[in-house]
Amino acid sequence: MMRYTFYELGPYNVCLWNVVALVVIFLCAVALRRIIHRSLKRYLIGANIKLEGQKATWLRLLSQSIYVIAAYVAVLSFNINNNDVSFIEFLNYRIIESRRLNISFYQILIIIAVGFGAKVFINFLKLYFNKRFRSRADYNPSTEYVYVQISKYIIYIFVIFFSLQTLDLNLTILLTSSTALFIGLGLGLQDVFKDMVSGLVLLFEGTIKIGDVVALQDPKFKEPMIAKIIRINVRTTQIETPDGNVLIIPNTKLTQEYIENWSHSSDVSRFMIHLTVAYGSNMELVCNLLRQAALSHPKVKKSQPVQVRMKDFGERGMELELIFWADQSWEASNYKSEIRFEIDRLFRQYSIRIPFPQFDINLPPIPPEF
Helix, strand or coil, rough: CCCCCCEECCCCCHHHHHHHHHHHHHHHHHHHHHHHHHHHHHHHHCCCCCCCCCCHHHHHHHHHHHHHHHHHHHHHHHHHHHCCCCCCHHHHCCEEECCCCEEEEHHHHHHHHHHHHHHHHHHHHHHHHHHHHHCCCCCCCCHHHHHHHHHHHHHHHHHHHHHHHCCCCCCHHHHHHHHHHHHHHHHHHHHHHHHHHHHHHHHHHCCCCCCCCCEECCCCCCCCEEEEEEEECEEEEEEEECCCCCCEECHHHHHCCCEEEEECCCEEEEEEEEEEHCCCCHHHHHHHHHHHHHHHCEEECCCCCEEEEEEEEEEECEEEEEEEEECCCHHHHHHHHHHHHHHHHHHCCCCCCCCCCCCCCCCCCCCCCC
């Protein structure tokens, strides 16, 4: 029963033993990879060794080689039920045979091998770029990331065209016959194409890089949203907010909207806190307390002037602006919050009143009843 042929895979007769062997081989490969990965991880943690750069890439290549060995053993397992069939005959067998398309196991294996080879080659490129860029005194991880991403796109495009050529598909006829389809896709996916072009602009231009802290204008919030760039893909960009949330935004938001890049210029930036004090307050004392509150924060630059500016005479009181310079960080909202707490403490101590909205209701006099 176990040797009964219930399916023919090319020149091979597939029985239940073959299926069991394939399942066992690949399950063993997955289990072996996990065991090796966990054992190495425990050893590295116990030895206080951290893998980065080249060592991490070599370890990834080693784990991927397990699947190559498993694939080779899986092909050999067909000899359980097929002693008279050679490996060459298996490769030359045509799975699909028609007037326009002929696909054999040999072509499929070539495509798989090229895809796997491309992945291995990308890992070697990461090693090369890692060694080349980190040896420089002005090492910038964002530059290394850009080179790796562009290399990946070029290699993947080459793999796609090579796979089509391996299948003996005429690219000219394929593109000509698909013109109408491409036009429809272009109209329906024009936003996707815009994001892809914007992704290439971000990678090549370098105005926004990995690790940069930027201020995004979001209509949902009154103040700009501060975020850190953690990954730039072809179509989307991943940003991290001060709350630890990772947001995925389209690339066009970074190329077509107003973006303030805090990491692109100096290390400090100017911040502003708006507040209102009651009419009749001692303005000289108010200004001194505001400067004291700002300078008490460790992140505020003492070498830069701290200014208090009157914005306007408001409906509830005098509207002021506290202007100071601090380190550029996505924790700027925390800086401002801590300074506001200090302002509130000092104002309470010196009896400076911050007015709140009040409404006077005047009722007309009630006429006497006759």
